Amino acid sequence: MAATKKFKFLEIVTAEAAFQAFGKNLNNLFENCALAVTETMTNIKKIKPKTKKAIALKDKDLKALLVAFLNEIVYLKDAEQLLFSKYKVRVTQGKNKIWNLSAKLAGQKINPAVHQLRADIKAVTWHMFALEQKGKGWTARIVLDV
Amino acid sequence: MIQLPTKRPDLKKISDVVWEVSTDYKKSEPKMQVPARVYATKPLIDAMDLAVFEQISNVACLPGIQKAAMAMPDAHWGYGFPVGGVAAFDTETGIISPGGIGYDINCGMRLIRTDLTWDEVKPKIKPLVDALFKLVPAGVGAHSFLKLTPQQIKDVMVDGVKWCVKNGYGWPEDIERTEDEGAIKGADPDKVSAKAMKRGAPELGTLGSGNHYLEIQVVKKENIYDVKLAKALGIFENQVCIMVHCGSRGFGHQICTDYVADFRPKMQGWGIKVRDEELACAPFKSKEAQDYLAAMRCAANFGFSNRQLILHKIREGFSQVFNKDAEKLGLNLIYDVAHNIAKIEEHKVGGKKVELVMHRKGATRCFGPSRRETPKIYRETGQPVIVGGSMETGSYLCVGTDNADDETFGSTMHGSGRTMSRAQAKRTFRGQELQKKMLDNGIYVHAVSMPELAEEAGNAYKDINQVVDTMELANVSKKVCRLLPVGNVKG
Numbered sequence: 077m078a079a080t081k082k083f084k085f086l087e088i089v090t091a092e093a094a095f096q097a098f099g100k101n102l103n104n105l106f107e108n109c110a111l112a113v114t115e116t117m118t119n120i121k122k123i124k125p126k127t128k129k130a131i132a133l134k135d136k137d138l139k140a141l142l143v144a145f146l147n148e149i150v151y152l153k154d155a156e157q158l159l160f161s162k163y164k165v166r167v168t169q170g171k172n173k174i175w176n177l178s179a180k181l182a183g184q185k186i187n188p189a190v191h192q193l194r195a196d197i198k199a200v201t202w203h204m205f206a207l208e209q210k211g212k213g214w215t216a217r218i219v220l221d222v
Numbered sequence: 223m224i225q226l227p228t229k230r231p232d233l234k235k236i237s238d239v240v241w242e243v244s245t246d247y248k249k250s251e252p253k254m255q256v257p258a259r260v261y262a263t264k265p266l267i268d269a270m271d272l273a274v275f276e277q278i279s280n281v282a283c284l285p286g287i288q289k290a291a292m293a294m295p296d297a298h299w300g301y302g303f304p305v306g307g308v309a310a311f312d313t314e315t316g317i318i319s320p321g322g323i324g325y326d327i328n329c330g331m332r333l334i335r336t337d338l339t340w341d342e343v344k345p346k347i348k349p350l351v352d353a354l355f356k357l358v359p360a361g362v363g364a365h366s367f368l369k370l371t372p373q374q375i376k377d378v379m380v381d382g383v384k385w386c387v388k389n390g391y392g393w394p395e396d397i398e399r400t401e402d403e404g405a406i407k408g409a410d411p412d413k414v415s416a417k418a419m420k421r422g423a424p425e426l427g428t429l430g431s432g433n434h435y436l437e438i439q440v441v442k443k444e445n446i447y448d449v450k451l452a453k454a455l456g457i458f459e460n461q462v463c464i465m466v467h468c469g470s471r472g473f474g475h476q477i478c479t480d481y482v483a484d485f486r487p488k489m490q491g492w493g494i495k496v497r498d499e500e501l502a503c504a505p506f507k508s509k510e511a512q513d514y515l516a517a518m519r520c521a522a523n524f525g526f527s528n529r530q531l532i533l534h535k536i537r538e539g540f541s542q543v544f545n546k547d548a549e550k551l552g553l554n555l556i557y558d559v560a561h562n563i564a565k566i567e568e569h570k571v572g573g574k575k576v577e578l579v580m581h582r583k584g585a586t587r588c589f590g591p592s593r594r595e596t597p598k599i600y601r602e603t604g605q606p607v608i609v610g611g612s613m614e615t616g617s618y619l620c621v622g623t624d625n626a627d628d629e630t631f632g633s634t635m636h637g638s639g640r641t642m643s644r645a646q647a648k649r650t651f652r653g654q655e656l657q658k659k660m661l662d663n664g665i666y667v668h669a670v671s672m673p674e675l676a677e678e679a680g681n682a683y684k685d686i687n688q689v690v691d692t693m694e695l696a697n698v699s700k701k702v703c704r705l706l707p708v709g710n711v712k713g
Contacts, residue, residue, distance in 0.1 A: 154422075
């Protein structure tokens with residue numbers, strides 16, 4: 077794995093889309109998963125960071141926190157027609173063992189003339205889900221229902 | 223975590239089209255409660271995705287499952303359940319699993335007949351497809367032509383197609399030609415999240431994208447397999463029909479997402495272990511399960527309404543292009559049937575009638591003439607089954623048989639089934655080239671997204687003839703006719 081590789085697409089589920097993402101820490105892993113979700117939908121380079129959005133989530137299960145975060149991105153695509161190209165994520169664990177996420181997103185409204193659709197994601201699934209710490213870094217495997 | 227399958231389990235041949243994986247295949251906890259059965263001809267079973275055997279065996283480990291976990295001949299690797307999966311659970315001891323229904327709750331098919339022949343439509347196929355493309359919103363971000371209040375959306379959730387007809391978006395006869403009259407009882411909008419409302423409400427009456435489509439099709443003489451049945455269903459030689467494939471859009475996707483997140487952390491407390499986290503489920507009698515069922519029914523009624531509103535626009539489009547009322551063009555609905563849904567149904571298990579929670583994910587209900595759920599108008603023929611093929615190779619109209627009850631809990635295939643991953647299809651085919659090739663072959667396509675079009679190339683799918691023949695040989699569903707595509711609107 078190249079040190080700078082953010083994610084790679086996997087061909088493991090016939091009807092769906094899947095990827096493996098990497099991160100030097102948890103924050104970075106969550107950001108790279110978010111980029112992979114967006115890249116699954118469209119060419120991320122065509123999304124201008126014009127509109128800002130903040131997401132705050134908490135969960136006692138780190139895996140559920142990641143799935144919930146990525147599902148928020150899918151939700152915003154439908155509910156507010158927003159796609160994002162910039163993600164700044166902070167994941168921390170409180171004394172009560174609860175994981176907290178605060179994320180700042182920047183992107184723009186979908187413009188069909190610019191943002192050609194590759195896949196319309198319905199949801200982030202738990203099928204073959206993996207979230208692991210590998211040495212100092214982290215990796216995750218995600219299957220998306222498209 | 224589920225392992226990538228590397229080999230097929232031992233299969234016991236039950237008949238030429240039924241293959242069984244014994245409960246010995248998974249003996250450690252959670253172990254298989256019942257065998258897994260795969261319906262397929264020899265060529266189809268030999269080519270079957272290895273993950274199908276793995277996934278359907280995992281389903282066979284779920285609490286309260288009855289008789290066998292089943293995979294239909296169009297089955298392929300999905301998430302949790304295989305696509306093409308059928309499972310029946312006891313209402314007392316069993317579970318309900320949102321992933322076993324799918325994120326696109328009430329994804330389904332609708333078939334509309336016309337009095338028009340191909341000779342009459344052929345000269346106008348391009349303006350017709352273009353008119354329908356304009357009238358039926360498609361693709362990501364497409365919005366409803368309706369502006370409904372939150373209360374009206376709630377009415378749609380409860381009254382489904384009946385709401386549409388009452389408000390002028392359909393004909394009274396459309397109601398009985400929709401599964402469960404397009405309004406499944408027990409839907410409760412209070413069990414639907416505000417997020418599902420916000421995400422889904424603007425998408426009512428839109429086609430969506432992916433493998434969803436609106437297709438103009440032709441019935442050729444040589445493709446009518448049962449003349450009597452065809453006549454009874456309003457089908458004739460050289461006739462033009464319209465097929466619609468779509469679901470409950472973001473509304474259903476969000477409901478499934480919400481309840482998977484709700485069930486997953488609670489399973490330990492319920493003492494339920496699953497072999498794949500996407501099989502997250504709740505004991506059927508629990509409050510959580512009942513809440514999900516009530517919300518799922520809202521999405522199911524939303525899905526029926528979505529296709530009903532699209533039919534309303536189709537009638538408008540035909541009327542514009544042919545300058546005639548839709549009634550005079552004979553644009554009658556043949557049937558609308560779901561293929562991602564949970565239903566409470568009575569079936570025989572061990573010679574006794576019992577109430578079951580049927581899960582059909584990428585599988586179609588196919589009741590015979592004797593079932594009380596079969597609409598009165600189809601008591602002679604059996605319930606129509608609409609099988610959507612690839613946009614290049616054609617689709618089928620079948621009917622259910624009375625034998626289906628005993629064989630598959632009254633379930634059959636839903637399409638042709640993917641063989642090629644979406645990514646591989648995109649690498650192999652180019653949207654523009656495919657569009658041109660299809661035009662050369664007499665199919666005019668108007669699509670929003672070219673990459674998505676490439677994913678739907680005919681060669682990315684199984685041979686649909688083998689698929690429908692499997693279920694005919696199993697005496698589960700019977701072929702009426704094959705429908706060949708001539709025009710296609712795609713998201």
